[in-house]
Amino acid sequence: MATEKKTQNATIDALFSVGAHFGFAKSRRHPSTTPFIFGAKNKVEIFDLEKTEVSLTKALDFVKEIGKKKGSILFVGGKNEAKGAIEKGATSINQPYVNGRWIGGTLTNFPEIKKRVAKMEDLMSQKEKGELVKYTKKERLLIDRDVAKMHKMFSGIVVMKGMPQALFIVDPRQETTAVKEAKTLNIPVISLSGSDCDLKDSTYPIPGNDSAKASIEFFVAQIVEAYKAGTLQVEG
Numbered sequence: 001m002a003t004e005k006k007t008q009n010a011t012i013d014a015l016f017s018v019g020a021h022f023g024f025a026k027s028r029r030h031p032s033t034t035p036f037i038f039g040a041k042n043k044v045e046i047f048d049l050e051k052t053e054v055s056l057t058k059a060l061d062f063v064k065e066i067g068k069k070k071g072s073i074l075f076v077g078g079k080n081e082a083k084g085a086i087e088k089g090a091t092s093i094n095q096p097y098v099n100g101r102w103i104g105g106t107l108t109n110f111p112e113i114k115k116r117v118a119k120m121e122d123l124m125s126q127k128e129k130g131e132l133v134k135y136t137k138k139e140r141l142l143i144d145r146d147v148a149k150m151h152k153m154f155s156g157i158v159v160m161k162g163m164p165q166a167l168f169i170v171d172p173r174q175e176t177t178a179v180k181e182a183k184t185l186n187i188p189v190i191s192l193s194g195s196d197c198d199l200k201d202s203t204y205p206i207p208g209n210d211s212a213k214a215s216i217e218f219f220v221a222q223i224v225e226a227y228k229a230g231t232l233q234v235e236g
Contacts (some may be wrong), residue, residue, distance in 0.1 A: 002214075010149050011056070018214040021047045023195030030173075032199040036207040044193050050193045056219075058192045059204040060226040065164045067230020074160065075220070076178050077170030078102065080214045080219075086170065087156065089220040093227050096160035098178070103153055107181040110163065117158055120150035166190055166203075168223050171210040173197045192219045 015021065023029070023037065023045035038048035059228055066073060073088040075097040077083065083099040090097035097104065105114075120225050124147060126132050132140050169191045179201050182189050191202040192210045199205040209215035 006148045009061075011053050014218065015049045015052060015056075015208070018209075018218040019212050020052060020215045021049050021216065022180065022209045022215075028196045030125065030196055030198050032232070033193070033197065035205055036199075037195065042085055047207055047209075048193070052206065055204070055206045056208075060222060062166070062190065063168075063223055063226040064202055064230035064233070067227040068233055069165070070231060071165035072096065072160065072162070073223070073227065074098070074157070074164040074167045075223075076167055076175050077216070079171055079174055079233060081211060082170040082216050085213070085217045086221040087149075089224045090156070093224055094159060095227075096158075096164065097156040099156060100152065102175060102178045104177055105181075106157065106178070107163065107187065108184055113154070113157070115152045116150060120154055121158065124151075125149050136204055163187065169202070170203050171197065171222075172205075174227065190213050190223070192216065193221040 036051050038046045072108050075086045077086040078100050086097050086099040139223045166188045167182050169175050188203040190204040193205045194210040
């Protein structure tokens with residue numbers, strides 16, 4: 001029990017050090033986050049990190065179970081503060097990600113998205129093999145533009161061969177389309193949710209700072225490590 005308490009304190013210290021306790025002004029607070037608010041400082045609401053830690057633990061336990069099954073988690077976070085962490089975290093465990101604009105139908109119209117990804121991969125393969133020489137210079141330029149556009153949209157989901165077992169979303173308030181598509185398909189949503197987010201939109205909401213780079217990087221790293229821990233339990 002003492003060891004568990006010590007670990008919990010270490011987690012809370014880590015959460016505090018990355019500024020995970022900062023919410024937004026009270027005027028922006030979503031009612032669902034009220035039980036997780038400890039107080040306010042300089043008009044900025046402060047999360048109760050003990051409660052954040054409990055929510056985080058629940059989410060990480062779920063992620064470990066997905067890791068055990070070698071399942072797939074789609075990482076989503078298009079805001080500037082999240083883009084780098086989302087890509088780095090997802091690729092480190094060979095998981096799909098969207099760190100730009102969510103393309104409508106990514107989940108609900110996945111067969112069509114898969115066709116577009118396959119087209120992109122085919123054109124990229126042809127280019128690498130020098131097989132595009134049969135086209136005119138103007139045609140090759142148009143193909144290059146098309147490939148660049150598709151790469152920007154789909155490069156993160158190339159490894160997604162089927163429906164993911166869960167989505168991990170940074171700021172579900174911003175990623176409303178992704179949340180709706182996941183709900184339509186009954187795919188669980190794990191989220192890092194600021195004080196302006198509706199926690200009921202997520203299966204495993206983690207109330208915390210979803211706007212600061214350091215905080216986002218911390219939570220992404222926690223998800224990644226939990227997934228790795230799950231896979232190691234199987235291998236062990």
